[in-house]
Amino acid sequence: MCLTRTNESALIRFVNLKGGVIIIKENPYRNLFHLEPDCGLLNDPNGLIQFQGRYYFFHQWNRFSLDHGYKEWGAFTSSDLNHWDHLGSAVLPDSKEDSDGAYSGSAIEHDNKMYLFYTGNTKNSGIRKTYQRMAYSSNGYTFIKSEKVIETPSGFTEHHRDPKVWQSNGIWWMIVGAQTIDQVGAINLFSSTDLEDWKYEGVFYSAQTLDQMCECPDYFQLGDAEILVVCPQKRTSLLNGNENISSYAGYLVGAFEKNNKCFRPESDIMLIDEGFDFYAPQSFTDEKNRRILVGWMSRMDEAEEKDCPTTAFNYLHCLTIPRELFWENSRLYQRPLEELKSLRKKRITLTKANAKLLSDSGAYELDIQLVNQTTPFEISMNNGNTVIQFDGKSKLVISRLNWVSGQREIKELHIPNLFEIQIFNDASAMEIFMNKGEKVFSMRYFCAEEKREIFYSGLQENGSIDYYSYKEE
Ligand code: FRU
Structure with missing residues (x-):
């Protein structure tokens, strides 16, 4: 059995023999x-x-x-x-x-x-x-x-x-x-x-x-x-x-x-x-x-x-x-452990109220700093599959598309004084750390496209978002 794998290759090939024809599929979910x-x-x-x-x-x-x-x-x-x-x-x-x-x-x-x-x-x-x-x-x-x-x-x-x-x-x-x-x-x-x-x-x-x-x-x-x-x-x-x-x-x-x-x-x-x-x-x-x-x-x-x-x-x-x-x-x-920081490759800092970004691999980190964010802020990732909505007070709604029902599945959190959302997005797994780890939210999601759109809106002045890709893009 050969099970040695390093994280260098996120996409593995799955080879399937069907009626004598070899089908090779890239795996968009391989973390x-x-x-x-x-x-x-x-x-x-x-x-x-x-x-x-x-x-x-x-x-x-x-x-x-x-x-x-x-x-x-x-x-x-x-x-x-x-x-x-x-x-x-x-x-x-x-x-x-x-x-x-x-x-x-x-x-x-x-x-x-x-x-x-x-x-x-x-x-x-x-x-x-x-x-x-x-x-x-x-x-x-x-x-x-x-x-x-x-x-x-x-x-x-x-x-x-x-x-x-x-x-x-x-x-x-x-x-x-x-x-x-x-x-x-x-x-x-x-x-x-x-x-x-x-x-x-x-x-x-x-x-x-x-x-x-x-x-x-x-x-x-x-x-x-x-x-x-x-x-x-x-x-x-x-x-x-x-x-x-x-x-x-x-x-x-x-x-x-x-x-x-x-x-x-x-x-x-x-x-x-x-x-x-x-x-x-x-x-x-x-x-x-x-x-x-x-x-x-x-x-x-x-x-x-x-x-x-x-x-x-x-x-x-x-x-x-x-x-x-x-x-x-x-x-x-x-x-998250300090060691993870060494995975950071390209960094983009955004301070605009609304912006769109394309991630080539789906493997990235987003560090969102909210400063006096008293109006709604929303960020959608993975081509709309996963969404985080903050009402500007203390309510945070996190949702994803459930792969069984195809329906949007929602969880509501209450976090007074929300000032930071750190998101670790992998090809099919996402972990969200709020306020320096006061609350954590883990979820799987499945998005078949490899290129993933990130879209956010409503970021108030002085707020910022650092995007770090974890793969060379
Ligand atoms: C928890 C669990 C454990 C058990 C193991 C079996 O997920 O049910 O209690 O030891 O999984 O795989």
Whole structure:
């Protein structure tokens, strides 16, 4: 399997044999700076780590088909967070305790070894049983699975997955997403001194707000705050026919009470990302001590997967760009990494009220500075597919054309004192950072034309827009 790809070539060729005729199609959706597989379905980021200087972004992967029937860990690596190689498979579902999927998990470094923690999913005669498992590596390429597994504690169903591990005061802690037997979302806590034997410590956190199951929990210290990331899997609501309610990723602020071995929340759940496509984020700290977060840019919608235009090129989904996290003004801020700036090529600064621009590749950054913007401002990108409208007060309406319904899909945000909108537009993925990362909005969109028009109107005096193309134009 050849999976090495650098971001130099955004357009790959898809070769299809039809009745003996070779059809070569350019792929207008192939992203330049969003990580995506060359083939198969990618979902959650897994095991994010910087190990022996190199960054590793593992991910959930079905390399055989575009559905969720098979799962292993694939691996992207990079030395600079801009140029990535895909190493192919890292953790395979090849043993009795993970025969039906090597599900999500995390990574840590200890004694010059990389340790991956993941969920082994099994379904014998259709009955689910899960195990939290560990695999380690000295070189970051070959992994040895430990025979020791963690079984699900009593009082919980086998929807027990996505271990996240960290160390504090010489103790290793692990949290695992769980479902109580009464079908309430929960997070379980385990501890270990050697990364092999784990003791169940009890429920770290559980609440009705976690819906019927909590996936992909994460916990970390940021400044003087302790953050718990939760992904309530809203399956019950979906089963009840309310298709407007979907799973989301949120965070709570609180405290890990070491005596009671649980997380005491001091806030409600807040959204990490306001966009259409964001789920199962994971964070890690790198050697520069930055807390970096990456999410999966999708929302687990069968129809959207089936009709996604990239299926014609035999792959699905991408990850968000890595974001550095900050704790400021008693809230979470997310900002694109500094490294991304080195992708900037040509720069155009615009200060006119209305203007039209043509992007040759669809891969660019727009830094919009609003100064006393008290009248409406609108910007439409990707030939009208994606639109941002600001009412000059605090309302921001972001919309895109949904590729299943063909209808415009809208989300409304309220941001008092909006002064900056930074847009990272890739061939089929867009991330919008507002007010230096106070709010973030992620979405996929699919525009078949390669040349993309940007049109804006209503920019007030002193406002400016910097356009940076990410490809030579
Ligand atoms: C979240 C999730 C995880 C699970 C993985 C399986 O998207 O459902 O809970 O480990 O995906 O691919």
